[in-house]
Amino acid sequence: MPTREHQIWIELIRERPSLAADLLGCVQPDAVPVFAEARVESADLTEHHPTEYRADTVVSLLSDTKIAMAVIVEVQRHQDHNKLWSWPAYLATLRARQRCPVVLLVISPQRETAQWCARPIALGHPGLVFKPLVLGPDEIPTIIDPQQARTNPELAVLSAMAHGDGTDREKIFTAMLEGLENIESEQAQGYIDEVLAILPEAARDVLEEIMKTGTREYKSDFARGYYGRGKADGLAEGEARGEARGEAKMLLLVLDARGIELSDDTRAKILECSDPAQIEEWGRRAATINSTDELFA
Incomplete structure (x- = not known):
């Protein structure tokens, strides 16, 4: 399951999809198109072949009824050399599916990891070099107003x-x-x-x-x-509640990523659970279930 720090970044963008455009503008202001609405899309970038590609989240920036740009958001806390191969595939797959400009925004809270993520990726074909747009701690604005x-x-x-x-x-x-x-x-x-x-x-x-x-x-x-x-x-109870809430939000992200349909009542039941052991059990089931009936069985 995603780490707590990883999860909060994605949750914030899911709550306010236009935040993806705000963060993209922190890295490269001229990359953000004029748009009227921001919408969270499926982050499953898998095509019909054995390799599975799933980004952390995808946000479409809409102008009228058209998609002006799609933003793939990845949170990267550590170096992962597999991403040097999967990130270009994310862009190519989503570009072909949405038929619109696509950018990859990598969010890295650690400065050293952010510098690693920003390195150009040579694709092999002459002239084709992919350079991720990376939001590190230096690019995150300091909000004091x-x-x-x-x-x-x-x-x-x-x-x-x-x-x-x-x-x-x-x-x-x-x-x-x-x-x-x-x-x-x-x-x-x-x-x-x-x-x-x-x-x-x-x-x-x-x-x-x-x-x-x-x-x-x-x-x-x-x-x-x-x-x-x-x-x-009490401090102990507060920490347990905070832990349970964080794990519950991570569980919802996993279920969303797996395409499990969740009703409002189901989401509320998971978020209101204050027992970390129960949420951990649901987390184990989430890896293999096909419906929420199996989750609560």
Whole structure:
């Protein structure tokens, strides 16, 4: 199953597909076409042959009824030489299927891995060299403006994940919490869980202190309420709940990737499960099932 850090990137893009265009613009602004709507597509890029190709997610940028561009998004946390062969195949397969321009956006939170991913890939044919567009920590914008965070709270979450250990972390966390005021409370709580899980201990302490007491510039009812609930439940229980929620979201990604049809009730049942052992059992079943009836059998 995907790692927790890997999963949160994909979840943010699935929640706000236009975020793929925002991140692409951070790497290469002139690559983003004019579009009216962004839509998540099937990430299964397999054709009718034995080799299976499945990207992390695919977003179509729509202009009127046409696809102006398709963006293949891959999260890469470590070097994987197999990707040097599969990434060009992703583009060729999706380009033939959608009949539109296609770009590959590789997101790598680690600077060294980002540099590795950005290396040109020679395809063998004279003149054909493929160069992935890579979003590393240096390309992720630092969001300290609360208004910008309110406009794009998901980007503010990514900013906190990437730069929360830097000198501007207090401003970054304050802006992020402002942005999360504008989305549904449970979803915002999930994002906070993920950010806290990824941050180093010192940065995590700073964020928790802001949620607990606020700063001179900002005090958030949501943040104080979130912090209070976490303390009331106890640290151990809070960590278990955060772990279960993260695993549940990963399970949903696996089921989506396998093409298992999920009703709203099924998604809610998985997300509301607070027992990590139960979710782990469902995760084992998810590898072989053909329907959700088998998942809950």
